[in-house]
Amino acid sequence: MRVLLAGATGVIGRELVPQLHEAGHSILGLTRSGRGADELREAGVEPVLADLMNRDELLRALDGHSADAVVHQATAIARPPMLHRDLYPTDALRDEGTAHLLDAAALIGAGRFVAQSFFLGYGYHDHGPTPVTEDQPFATLTGHRKTDRHMRSMRACEDQVLQTDGIDGIALRYGMFYGPEPMTQRMADLTRRRLLPAVRPSGLTSPIHLHDAASAAVAALERGRAGHAYNIADNQPVEFTEFLTALAASVGAGPPRTVPAWLLKPLPYLHSLMAVSRIRLNCDKAKRDLGWHPAYPSIHDGLTAMAP
Numbered sequence: 001m002r003v004l005l006a007g008a009t010g011v012i013g014r015e016l017v018p019q020l021h022e023a024g025h026s027i028l029g030l031t032r033s034g035r036g037a038d039e040l041r042e043a044g045v046e047p048v049l050a051d052l053m054n055r056d057e058l059l060r061a062l063d064g065h066s067a068d069a070v071v072h073q074a075t076a077i078a079r080p081p082m083l084h085r086d087l088y089p090t091d092a093l094r095d096e097g098t099a100h101l102l103d104a105a106a107l108i109g110a111g112r113f114v115a116q117s118f119f120l121g122y123g124y125h126d127h128g129p130t131p132v133t134e135d136q137p138f139a140t141l142t143g144h145r146k147t148d149r150h151m152r153s154m155r156a157c158e159d160q161v162l163q164t165d166g167i168d169g170i171a172l173r174y175g176m177f178y179g180p181e182p183m184t185q186r187m188a189d190l191t192r193r194r195l196l197p198a199v200r201p202s203g204l205t206s207p208i209h210l211h212d213a214a215s216a217a218v219a220a221l222e223r224g225r226a227g228h229a230y231n232i233a234d235n236q237p238v239e240f241t242e243f244l245t246a247l248a249a250s251v252g253a254g255p256p257r258t259v260p261a262w263l264l265k266p267l268p269y270l271h272s273l274m275a276v277s278r279i280r281l282n283c284d285k286a287k288r289d290l291g292w293h294p295a296y297p298s299i300h301d302g303l304t305a306m307a308p
């Protein structure tokens with residue numbers, strides 16, 4: 001297939017480009033910068049220079065191109081999200097950005113669309129011990145104004161992708177990314193210097209190594225059922241405390257200090273992520289339909305593979 005990839009220069013895009021090539025697909029890669037375009041050319045990708053948030057610019061840049069599918073992996077989390085507003089640009093990419101990419105899909109003749117979605121669309125709360133399946137309500141509003149803004153954008157992304165006529169759409173509800181990328185490396189560095197404490201009580205998350213996030217996108221592109229969402233995480237949910245302890249160990253450091261979770265309250269997004277949300281994802285549907293399995297079944301496998 002010929003694939004238009006939004007987010008081709010990002011942390012997941014860099015994993016996805018070689019995997020798409022390996023699977024025999026060719027890529028048109030979206031980027032806003034000349035530097036991004038150079039990087040893409042070097043990786044054997046044909047660059048398309050446009051800002052996804054500017055519909056006219058995007059459609060102009062794609063005029064004359066054709067592709068079979070669109071993969072939307074563009075996010076804009078410039079720094080670790082601490083406040084809700086740190087996610088607003090990503091909310092916009094999920095909402096308007098998806099709308100613009102669907103218009104682009106129509107222009108270039110792409111009938112298939114795979115979009116990145118996010119596991120906390122199930123809600124930033126304690127989901128209990130039973131792993132959450134795709135049948136559970138997703139992106140429902142709670143009356144919490146700031147969280148609801150993220151929910152609306154996730155709902156907008158999935159509704160558009162899964163329900164647009166003429167599009168075979170698939171949404172990937174990714175767990176928490178980690179891997180050989182700057183944010184994980186920065187956290188590892190902070191744990192090594194004992195500057196990143198763990199909190200008690202701790203949230204519980206469902207991680208996914210970037211390599212496996214990318215392989216799920218390839219599998220969804222090739223085998224995903226139109227109109228379906230898939231949970232994508234590894235096999236072993238972990239408390240943040242365990243994640244940080246394993247991350248510290250991977251760079252030869254001792255376990256992080258532990259502080260009371262309420263200390264994070266001035267950073268409300270981080271607090272809801274690291275202290276409040278407890279969610280185990282059930283990924284059986286992806287394994288069954290997509291034939292996808294994580295190469296790194298737990299963070300311990302993934303972090304060991306990353307060790308210098």
Ligand SMILES: NC(=O)c1ccc[n+]([C@@H]2O[C@H](COP(=O)([O-])OP(=O)(O)OC[C@H]3O[C@@H](n4cnc5c(N)ncnc54)[C@H](OP(=O)(O)O)[C@@H]3O)[C@@H](O)[C@H]2O)c1
Pocket residue numbers: 006007008009010011012013030031032033036050051052053073074075076077078093118174175176177178181182183184
């Ligand atoms: N599920 C998760 O846990 C999750 C999800 C997303 C991100 N993250 C984390 O957040 C951190 C930062 O990720 P990030 O996605 O913000 O940065 P990034 O992966 O380094 O790059 C974002 C990608 O999106 C593209 N993009 C952003 N805005 C765009 C726009 N308006 N038009 C066209 N393309 C646009 C960028 O393209 P150009 O800059 O080349 O134009 C780039 O390819 C990473 O550590 C990642 O692991 C985690």
